[in-house]
Amino acid sequence: MTNRTFFSHKPVWVYAALLQVFLLLGLPCFALAGAVEVEILKGEAIVGEDLAFAIKFEVDSDDELIDVSQVQYNGAPIPYEINSRSSSSFTMIINGKTVQSSNGLLKNYIFTLPGDQVGTLEIPAFTIAVGDKKYKAKALSFTVSEKPTSDDLQFLVQVKNPQAYYYPSQIIDLECKILYRNFKGSPAIENITLPILKNLSFDLLAEENPDFELLINAQRQLIKQQQATEMFKGKRYNSLTFHLKFRIMNHGEFNFENSLKMVVETGRTYRQPSLFFGYDVTRETKPVFADSTPLQIVVHELPQENVPPSFNGAIGSFKIKVTPSSDTAIRVGDPITLLVDISGRGTWEFVKSPPIDREPKITDYFIVSNEPVVGEVNEDKTMKSFSVRLRVKSKTVKEIPAIPFTYFNLASRKYVTVHSEPIPIQVFDATAPAKITDFGTAPAESQEPQELFNPNAPDGTTTPRAADIYQEQQLKPQLPPLIQISDNVASDETKMNHAPVYGQLTFALLPVAGVFLFYLFTLFKGRDISAEKSANSRAKKAYKTFEAGIEPLSSSDSNLSLLCAELGRGIHQFLEERYKCTLPYLNKETLLAVSNEKKIDADMIEKLMDLIEKVDQHRYGSSALKQEEALRLVEEAKEVLKKCG
């Protein structure tokens, strides 16, 4: 037999002490856990994908300083994003005012790490500071596995007709080919990563890529597609080919590693509970990756030697044509607008207006407007036009000299300069009246001027020469004609306010409100509120009350003395309500007193007194009442009171 002493219970005490210690130490730990928490969001990834973890803080306010600079990998802080939200908040309306209240703020610091190497990636233990407090976290471990690849999936990306190097503005045609075979079901492309699409040095030509959509870089892009079968390394594959055409916009050496992620079925199926009833059969899928060989594009800068001063970035093959779009007969200081048309083939983004302000033979004689010149490309994309404005400095100027335009020719890999035709102009003195002439060629017959005899002319005068007549005819201004439109209106008409004045709607409310008031008026106008009317109304009401009180008793086999008592009480109440008075006792004196005031008919008083006496007889008398008599009495009372009403 075991001797159970006090100490035999020791383990229980030990457990109790341990529990106490746990509660004392553990509760703050729980509280701490609530304040800062580290959660691994993505602990396993395939090489190339990102790993992620989050540190969650519960702070009192947004002002609290949080220091996560000690969260490092390979000695460098890990980049993060912050998401914050109120931990618990509520809104209530007090006295018409909206009051918002919240308890603390949850801040999520989401750290992402590129999983660029296969293996285990470890972040050493780190310390986080929240205000004055410091928290320690254990080391975090992540796993990066190799990309699952398969010979059955191939991704080929190559430049069609590649060159050793390119110059900006050249177009490259990227041919992308997805080859796949032996996959069960219908494999789905989850994403195609083409870094070239995100590189701003390459401009995707939208018009070259219509009609089909694929997921590229996680956003849909329009591309051409062509599906067929194709032999590759001795095996037949299904092939999906698409082309992407880019224009090179910058120089540099570009390396792109392209990859494809396809989701294929493994052939296995599993059941999972349906949202409503039963089970859904789901086909198991797995990702398969395919990397293409790295793509290298070398883009050289344009040659820096022997660059003509008139070069302004144009690459391709162009011609220049300059035409005056305003009058060519001007005064000193007047503007003259030139339309500079650059036509040819090339990248229009690179074609800018010829640098006229850098051309001494123009700047010596003209002031070039410093307004920004914006060109406009025509619909066919074969010509870009610029409008340039000059002001002539001197009246000795006879022409606008030829304007040079230099472009870099990709075929010859040289700079080529072309010139426009010079434009003759006529310049007058600024102070002279505007005598405007045109440089148009005179008609052939006026080439040899002849003096004509005018018989009507005064003696000693001759008619003007044919050339003079021609010149006079041409003295009209050579402005571009204005399209005829209706004329401007006078100032008086532009002062009125045409903006909507919603305040005027109150004028619509006034008549409506008026009618409503009128309706209310008529509603109460016909109402009879005389003393007689109200007395009648009271009588009806009192009779109804009386009837309602007496009816249940008279229709049942209840105590007849009770019926009489109720009948007496009912008549009393009726008379009080009917005549709006207080009757301490129900006898002839009190009724007569009321009748003087309320003008009760004497005959009616007699009838009432008869009725009251009969009721009192049965109520207080010794004679027993039969059922038939009682009912008759009730009917009589009803009849009298009805007449009274």
Place this chain on the structure above:
Amino acid sequence: MRLTIQHFTVLIAVLLFIFVLNLTSQARAEAVDALSSYHQGLAAKTIGEREQALEKALQLYLVQYNKMKENGKQNGLLNYNIGNCYFNLGQNEEAIFYYRLGSKLLPKSDKIQANLAIALAKRKNAVDLESNALLENTLIFHYKLSTNQRIHILIFFALLAATSIAWLIIKPNITIRYTAILTSLALLCLSLSIGLEYYNPKHVGILMQSADVRRGAGSEFAPITPRPFAGGSSLEVLSLMDEWYQVRINDGRKGFVPQKSIKVLTL
């Protein structure tokens, strides 16, 4: 002579009169100046003179426009004058914008409609918002009348409805009953029309230059149409996001246009 309160009152009244007279005469002088500058521009013999005069007229009109706008006022014919200046300066897109503003305020103005039609015809390959002709012809009062006109008609119908209802209360009559019903219905329709416009206005953007409508709010996003929309085209504007307007094109697709290339008017 003793100065009394009456003397001060008269003095203040005279000063106020002179001040108001001065203001109005100044405003009139500006307006007259704008019109004469405009005519001067039309009659100019050189491009420089024409542009200078038209720009001067435009500046004066715009000053008046801004003053009115500050006071919460608008004038359809002032917008028309501004549109004319822009049109003759060759800025067709701006002209269309101001003509449309004027047309919104004065939809029945023949002058505005005529010049707007000329400006619209001058565009090349521009696309306009498609409208539902059946709806527009059915709800004429909503589509073809200005808000002010609708407000005035609503007041008239309110008066008519109130009168007929009052009559109906005094002396019921079948003709008056139908009049009351019809006028009340008209009142309801007009109230809905004005309320709809006030609480759910439609924003239309006029492209000031040719622009691509892109998938996202940034130039790195691909255009949703093979060709850019020409200047002067109109698009339905939905919202503004980071200096890009979200717009809807006629086939219902949504896209983004840079804020700088579009001017928005509220219909």
